[in-house]
Amino acid sequence: MTKKSNSLPPRPGDYANGDFLPITHDYLGEAQILEANIKSDDTITAIIKDTSYFKVTKIIVYELYLDWVENPYPPGGYILDWAYNEVAVSDGTKPIEVKKDQYIVIHGGVLVPEHAIPPGPFTGTLVVQGSKQSWTVDLKCTYLAVNENSPIGQKWKDMGGEKRFGDAFSNERPAPDGKGIIQNFVKGSIYFKQGLGTFYISEDILGKWESDSVMNTKTGSGNLVVETLGSPIEDTFSTMEGGQALRFEGGMIVLRSNQQSYVVYGDIYSHYTKFGNISDPTKQPFLGLPISDEEVFTLNPGRVSRFDNADIYWDANIGAHEIHGDIRGYWEYLQGKAGQYLGLPRTDETVTPDGEGRYNHFDNGSIYWKNGIGPHWIHGEILKRWSYLGYERSYLGYPTSDEEDWTNPTNGQAGRIMYFQHGKIGWTSQDGTIEFPDHKDFHGDVTTPAGTALGGWVDMTVRSDGSYTIHFHMHDSGSSGYDFQVRAILAIPDKDNTPTGIALVSTHSGHVGGTFSSGSRDDDYEENGINPQIQANWERIEQAKFFVTKDYDPTGVLGYFQGLLNAMADFFGTSIGEGIGLFFALTSEAHQVFEKIEEITEIGGMFVVPILNAQLRGLILATIDAIFSFFDTRPMTKSEIDFVKGVFGNTLPIDKIELTNLKSFGGRSFTTPSIDGTKTYCHMGPAYKDPVHYSEGVNGAYPREGELLIHELTHAWQIEYSDFLPGTICAGILGQTQYTFGHDVYDYGPPGPPFSSFDTEGQAAIVDQWYGGIKTAVVPFRKPEDRNDPYYFYISFNILNKQP
Structure with a gap:
């Protein structure tokens, strides 16, 4: 053993510490209280004064001697140090003999029975007494209890x-x-x-709240979590995934199932709460739970919190907005491309007004998405033009590409172009924005029987913006002249691709001369115009069919008016069959013919109903058989009758009412009387089997169960108590037609005017929306069937008192 010389180390000195660690009830806490050198031979005792909770547990007497021990510090080796040799032990209850230069160590304990003392600190005194020497140590401990x-x-x-x-x-x-x-x-x-209040905080949540983590505030300064969140406002609760969460005055802490905890706070937290309530299983935010603390967004002076299914971004100018799904993915992709910086979202991801797509606006443009098309970025002048046209509700529809390089073929100017569902928008610095609507061409030949020297053709071009060009050409190759009327009907199927859609009617009348008659052998006529039905039905234009018919008379006498109606009736019967057809005048001559019908007329077993509209001139044709024969019918059941009494009382003509499974164009329900007035048919379509429990869902026109039935029975009530002529089609069909063409007949305005001042659909909407509790601009917060509702007056005074 290598030894090194060492100066004599100092002898261990006296040491006293009466502080015990905190204890709970019935738990023995122990500590070394005193170490002391014996100065002379003696007999000593150790006692506790002032309390019964402390006690001496052990007294140990040591002989001290010098010994070589391993040096734990560099350079190592061995050094002299004091060693301890135990010579006597006492449990502290009896005196103990000690010799000069010996060393004593006294251990103590503390024990408090439950409820013995109030929670908090308590004290005592250790007195070590001999005849020649003594020591006193103050004892302290804290009792932990509730x-x-x-x-x-x-x-x-x-x-x-x-x-x-x-x-x-x-x-x-x-x-x-x-x-x-x-x-x-x-x-x-x-x-x-x-x-x-008083709230429970779990260990993990408390750990995050008390942690040294720094939450960067909006101003850029750092605050601890506790300073950022403030005080808790509820108990810790379990999340749906098996983690925990706790809300505070300024935000929340969420402990994920993987034991990672995250803080959401400030404006981002306030925005997050708008999407649901994580403590309510029925209102879970679609964003999910946080997967990060709030972070600095490096590409913009803003902030971001990330969640399972979305991110929320914030900056001082526009606040917080969320972004998710395909739009988020595409935005992140574009952020990584040089020169394609969109900035932060300026809106949440929002459903488009047509209900078919979604969008986010950003600092530098927008991203629009539609199922089957995907997300596309639109910005700058092209975005301005598209927004002026009405965004996705415009004739162009949704974007199907991002901007691309483009050269205007008319002048060679370099620019940009963007493709949409139904057209394109181009731009150059010289030309500005240029629209290119999609188009479709139709052609029909005019043929006559052998021996008749008359023929021709009709060409029609229709465009997605609603514009059209139609060209009629007729030629006389014989000796006699002809007066003629050429009729072109463009039939567009409905959304189910059945013939009961709409038909656009064009006519041209003229004269061609023969060898021995006056006038030119050729007649050419072209007309350009715009019809909103072309734009409204463009998505089905590919399935449209083009029909050309004609009347001609070498005598110069033609019944043009009757001829056109007969041609429409022929087309209706062969192409549509039994049902209801919609015909709209396209060319100026067709408008003139349609204007001759100013009221409902019966022609050859067919009802002809004029549509009077500032922009459109049209006719509804309905066969008598379609109204009264080919659908399923039944009377109302007792449970249905009892159900509707809650709105109509006993005012409905129950014995007259029949429910049917018929639906009109556009899939809408409607109501009609029979010709003789003995029946009223409520055509319920898909609601026929169980109208009391039928609903069109939260985004439908009739979201509450039974609401559609209430609407159609209001029409039955109108038929019973208003002046309806036998055989007419309910004005509700006309109202629904106007709704299809852009006039919202369900926007009936504020309460106050007489019930009779509202049109038929307005009255029916008042009744069904009161029943359904459907919010309006006047009553944004409604309860179903609320008798304090401002529109209930019309139920109590008009409906229940049979006052139309």
Whole structure:
């Protein structure tokens, strides 16, 4: 053994420490209280004064001697140090003999029975006494327990007490927020703040709240989590995935199932709460739970919090907005491309007004998405033009590409172009924006029987913006002249691709001369115009069919008016069959013919109903058989009758009412009387089998179960108590037609005017929307069947009193 010389080390000195660690009830806490050198031979005793909770547990007497011990510090080797040789031990209950230069060590314990003393510190005194020497040590300990009469104690008992929380880790103390008090336990903590309440905080949530993590604020300065969030406002609760969460005055902490915890706070937290409530299983935010603390967004002076299914971005100018799904993915892709910086979202992802797509607006443009098309970025002058036209509701529809390089073929100018569902928008610095609607061409030949020297053709071009060009050409190759009327009908099927859509009618009348008659052998006529039905039905234009018919007379006498109606009736019967057809005048001559019908007329077993509209001139044709024969019918059941009495009382003509499974163009339900007035048919379409429980869903026109039935029975009530001529089609069909063409007949305005001042659909909407509790601009917060509703007057005074 290598030894090194060493100066004599100092002898161990006296040492006293009477501080014990905090204890809970019935737990023995132990500590070394005193170490001391014996100055002379003596007999000593050790006693505790002033308390029964401390006690001496052991007295050990040592002989001290010098020995070589391994040096734990560089350069190592061995050094002289004092070693201890135990020579006597006492349990502290009896005196013990000691010799000069011996060394004593005294151990003590502390034990408090449950409820023996109030929670808090308590003291005592250790007195070590001999005849020649003595020592005194002040003893201190803190008893950890629950004050069961305090708010925290009450909460502790209510939640299961010690069985639920385990031992106390502290007594009530100032909380980390500096505003309340808190008590910590093995299995969580309880917080109390006057005026706010008493709340349970789990261990992991408390750890995040008290952590040294710095939350960067909007101003860029850093605050601790507790400073950022403030005080808790509820108990810790379990999340749907098996984690935990707790809301605070300024945000929330979420502990994920993987034991990672995240803080959401400030404006981003406020925005997050608009999407749901994570403590309510029925209102879970679609964004999911956080997967990050709030972070600095490096490409913009903003902030971001990331969630399972979305991100929320914030900046000081426009606040917080979310972005998710394909739009988020495409935005992130574009952010990584040089020169394609969109900036932060300026809106949440929002459903488009047509209900078929979604969009986010950004600092530098927008991203629009539609199923089957995907996301596309639109910005600058092209976006301005598209927005002027009405965005996706314009004739162009949704974008199907991002901007691309383009050269205007008419002048060679370089620019940009963007493709849409039904056309394109181009741009150059010289030309500005240029629209290119899609188009479709139709051609029909005019043929006559052998021996008739008359023929020709009709060409029609229709465009997605609603414009059209039609060209009629007729030629006489014989000796006699002819007066003629050529009729072109463009039939566009409905959304189910059945013939009961609409028909656009064009006519041209003229004269061609023969060898021995006056006039030119050729007649050419071209007309350009715009018809909103072309634009409205463009998505089905590919399935449209083009029919050309003619009348001609070498005598110069033609019944043009009757001829056109007969041609429409022929087309109706062969192409549509039994049902209801919509015909609209396209060319100026067709408008003139349609204007001759000013009221409902019966022609050859067919009803002809004029559509009077500032922009459109049209006719509804309906066969008598379609109205009265080819659909399923039944009377109302007792349960249906009892159901509708809640709105109509006993005012409905129940014996007259028949329900049918018929639906009109556009899939809408409608109501008609029979020719002789003995029946009223409510054509319910898909609601026929169970109208009481039928609903069109939250985004439909009739979201509450039974609402469609109430609407159609209002028409039955109107037929019963208003002046309806037998055989007419209910004005509801006309109202629905106007709704299809852009006039919202369900926007009936504020209450106050007489019931009779509202049109038929307005009256029916008042009744069904009162029943359904459907919000309006006048009543944005409604309850179904609310007798305090401002529109209930029309139910109580008009409907129940049979006052149309």
